[in-house]
Amino acid sequence: MSSEAEVAAVNQDIDLSPVDSILEPYLGKKEMIIPIMQKVQDHYGYLPRPAMEYVARRMRIPLSRLYGVTTFYAQFKMKPRGRYIIRVCKGTACHIQGSPKIAERIEELLDIPSGETTDDLKFTLEEVACIGACALAPVIMINDNPHGRLSPDKMKEILDSYE
Amino acid sequence: MYEKHIMICGATGCLSSGSNQVAEALNEELEKHGIKDKYRLVMGGCPGFCEVGPIIVIFPDEVFYCRLKPKDMAELVETHFVGGEIVERLLYKGPDVDAPARFYDSIPFYSKQKFNVLRNSGVIDPESIDEYIMRGGYRALKRALEMEPQAICDEVKDAGLRGRGGAGFPTGVKWGFTNKAPGPKKYIVCNADEGDPGAFMDRSILEGDPHSLLEGMLVAGKACGADEGYIYCRAEYPLAIKRLRIAIEQAEEYGLLGENILGYDFNFKMNIKEGAGAFVCGEETALLASIEGKRGMPRPRPPFPAQVGVFGKPTTINNVETLANIPLIVKEGGAEEFAKVGTEGSKGTKVFALAGKVRNTGLCEVPMGITIEEVIYDVGGGIKAGRDFKAVQAGGPSGGCIPKDLLHLPIDYDSLTKAGAIMGSGGLVVMDDRTCMVDLAKYFLSFTQKESCGKCTPCREGTKRMLEILDRITEGEGKPEDLDTLDSLAHSIKDSALCGLGQTCPNPVLSTIRYFRDEYEEHINEGFCNAGICKPLFIYQIDAESCNGCTACARACPVDAIKGEKKEPHEVIQELCTRCGSCIDKCRQDCIMITRVGSEADVGN
Numbered sequence: 120m121s122s123e124a125e126v127a128a129v130n131q132d133i134d135l136s137p138v139d140s141i142l143e144p145y146l147g148k149k150e151m152i153i154p155i156m157q158k159v160q161d162h163y164g165y166l167p168r169p170a171m172e173y174v175a176r177r178m179r180i181p182l183s184r185l186y187g188v189t190t191f192y193a194q195f196k197m198k199p200r201g202r203y204i205i206r207v208c209k210g211t212a213c214h215i216q217g218s219p220k221i222a223e224r225i226e227e228l229l230d231i232p233s234g235e236t237t238d239d240l241k242f243t244l245e246e247v248a249c250i251g252a253c254a255l256a257p258v259i260m261i262n263d264n265p266h267g268r269l270s271p272d273k274m275k276e277i278l279d280s281y282e
Numbered sequence: 283m284y285e286k287h288i289m290i291c292g293a294t295g296c297l298s299s300g301s302n303q304v305a306e307a308l309n310e311e312l313e314k315h316g317i318k319d320k321y322r323l324v325m326g327g328c329p330g331f332c333e334v335g336p337i338i339v340i341f342p343d344e345v346f347y348c349r350l351k352p353k354d355m356a357e358l359v360e361t362h363f364v365g366g367e368i369v370e371r372l373l374y375k376g377p378d379v380d381a382p383a384r385f386y387d388s389i390p391f392y393s394k395q396k397f398n399v400l401r402n403s404g405v406i407d408p409e410s411i412d413e414y415i416m417r418g419g420y421r422a423l424k425r426a427l428e429m430e431p432q433a434i435c436d437e438v439k440d441a442g443l444r445g446r447g448g449a450g451f452p453t454g455v456k457w458g459f460t461n462k463a464p465g466p467k468k469y470i471v472c473n474a475d476e477g478d479p480g481a482f483m484d485r486s487i488l489e490g491d492p493h494s495l496l497e498g499m500l501v502a503g504k505a506c507g508a509d510e511g512y513i514y515c516r517a518e519y520p521l522a523i524k525r526l527r528i529a530i531e532q533a534e535e536y537g538l539l540g541e542n543i544l545g546y547d548f549n550f551k552m553n554i555k556e557g558a559g560a561f562v563c564g565e566e567t568a569l570l571a572s573i574e575g576k577r578g579m580p581r582p583r584p585p586f587p588a589q590v591g592v593f594g595k596p597t598t599i600n601n602v603e604t605l606a607n608i609p610l611i612v613k614e615g616g617a618e619e620f621a622k623v624g625t626e627g628s629k630g631t632k633v634f635a636l637a638g639k640v641r642n643t644g645l646c647e648v649p650m651g652i653t654i655e656e657v658i659y660d661v662g663g664g665i666k667a668g669r670d671f672k673a674v675q676a677g678g679p680s681g682g683c684i685p686k687d688l689l690h691l692p693i694d695y696d697s698l699t700k701a702g703a704i705m706g707s708g709g710l711v712v713m714d715d716r717t718c719m720v721d722l723a724k725y726f727l728s729f730t731q732k733e734s735c736g737k738c739t740p741c742r743e744g745t746k747r748m749l750e751i752l753d754r755i756t757e758g759e760g761k762p763e764d765l766d767t768l769d770s771l772a773h774s775i776k777d778s779a780l781c782g783l784g785q786t787c788p789n790p791v792l793s794t795i796r797y798f799r800d801e802y803e804e805h806i807n808e809g810f811c812n813a814g815i816c817k818p819l820f821i822y823q824i825d826a827e828s829c830n831g832c833t834a835c836a837r838a839c840p841v842d843a844i845k846g847e848k849k850e851p852h853e854v855i856q857e858l859c860t861r862c863g864s865c866i867d868k869c870r871q872d873c874i875m876i877t878r879v880g881s882e883a884d885v886g887n
Contacts, residue, residue: 149575150573150574150575150593151575152575153555153556153558153572153575154555154556156558157517157556157558187577188575188576188577191560191577191578191579191735192557192558192559192560192578193558193559193560194517194557194558194559195558209479209729210479210480211479211480211637211638211675211678211709211711211725211726212479212480212637212638212643212711213479214479214722214725215638215639215711215713215717215722216638216639217863220862220863247518248477248479248559248561248729248733249477249478249479249480249481249482249518250294250518251294251476251481251482251485251518251519252294252295252298252332252482253480253481253482253635253637253638253643253709253711254295254332254333254335254635254636254637254643254644254645255295255298255299255332255335255643256637256638256643258298263520265294265297265298266298267295267298267299268299270867271840271862271864272838272864
């Protein structure tokens, strides 16, 4: 999912009705904009532009400000993501135990750089500051499953176990 | 009634070692024997010893089983639960004990620890308010409700509690500011945005003992005259958030949250805000902006949050570990008890996350004033694989490194600051001789550089320039004047950045230059990284004399850069080698050497 055109094509078919029910309890509460966007992202997997525009209109917030908030926080994604999100921990303990090599190996296996999604929308590769499982460094999370005490040669088997 | 309580660690560390599967297997086995109803199985909080996970602790027998696998469960149920005998094979074993150790008191990892904050973690069911109450929970709240607000502030001040989140400001004094601030509406905010890479004690408290935090916040609310609280928690901690929600629900049910709490004229409403992934939000004014739904950017102080905080109202912001100490201090006689532990300037205990190249990784709570050596060697069991200790990094991206000759340093706020590190949130990452200090400084700086919010120039531009220099040094293009430039940039940023993140981010660079200047100079002047980390600055060579030709390295090499016959000395083909390090981890003879670029001619001499 790299080209702008493809993203735009996906965005066109977005059903915005779920956003209504997400917004319902928060209307008029501009300070709740971050939890709102978290719920929108939970639903779509990312923040589609039409949903952003819709939220901005209903919450009476300039789209530019909403965009400013969502791009400030690492959690918010503007592009569709894969079914499995791989988060490579880049914490200190993981770094000195070799997480850069783990990341390199995954990039090699999936043939995408960090931050991107595979063409079949199966995997998205991301970096995360610290998952707090330092004792098992180096660690990655695939969706909600942590995998610890990794080495580059274990990565293929782990990725293959996700269908 | 249950005969025994089986606590399985359900924290992130043990989950990644497979505690879920172990729990399932145990459940099946108990069912098979038809004795499931006699035992209470709890996915509990973290006992701290992540290294040997998954862990099961059985009460009241006080038996600690570790490194468990699902297939061990049949024997465990048969022997322990049916037969009443301890399964010796599954007890803790290590080079630091003579015989398999049965419980906390006989396991060296635990012997120097003192449990204040972690008193309930791994002992109670974190999803049961009754178990918290049974262990003395909410007694401090009851007492606080009968006290004058200022008296609570004074008591916390006299106990000597200092903020556990970083700067170490006296908590009672902070509360006093908010208490004295005018206005009917005030807030208590708990900073649970534990972002320091290498620290996970707050998560452990949230997951293992969420009510201790709620109680701490309620007492703070009474002391400051606040009636609403926010817990700002990282979204990366889904289990912590789930447990907090359960705890809040239960407290509301029991009349410990809401209106007229315990029949007193005191109301408190608790909210959870999930962070959205921005390190700078650990800075208090940025955190406030984030709660208000804005970009999490810091603002200058004064006014301090105690005057102008969240939504413009007076606000007290405390960290999780600080608040979890409160129930112990405010309970009857707690303040004196608390102040008995620690040093003159730093009272109580501190939880440290011990990670890196140390044998016993995990979470430990030790009295303030304990030496670094005791933590690393007695609690931590020394360095992994018998290598040499090089340094320990304390305080994360705002902290610094402490070298070998300062191992005797007592751990307290003032000693650490004097040594160029900080207490910070309590991450201790241990490094051995295979860690490159220049690379480490670069790692921390690239982290803060990425997380800089961009509001003030010193942090936005200064960290970028420093990082460029470090990048050059690790690529072999360092210049002799680089160290002076780094030093001067670092001091300018420290003096002029807007917030705590900016002011402290040069610390890792300054402290590594202070203690490991020769390593920087070796990189710059000799083009050599002796730790074997900065790829353009070293090569691997095989010592022909000690190589026995086991072929382990050649099989591990992903690019076939190691050649040699079986049982004959092997050789690295430098043109093919990518210096990925796969071979060096596999070699059992320790014959792969890290040598200078261009030293091929010396092989065999």
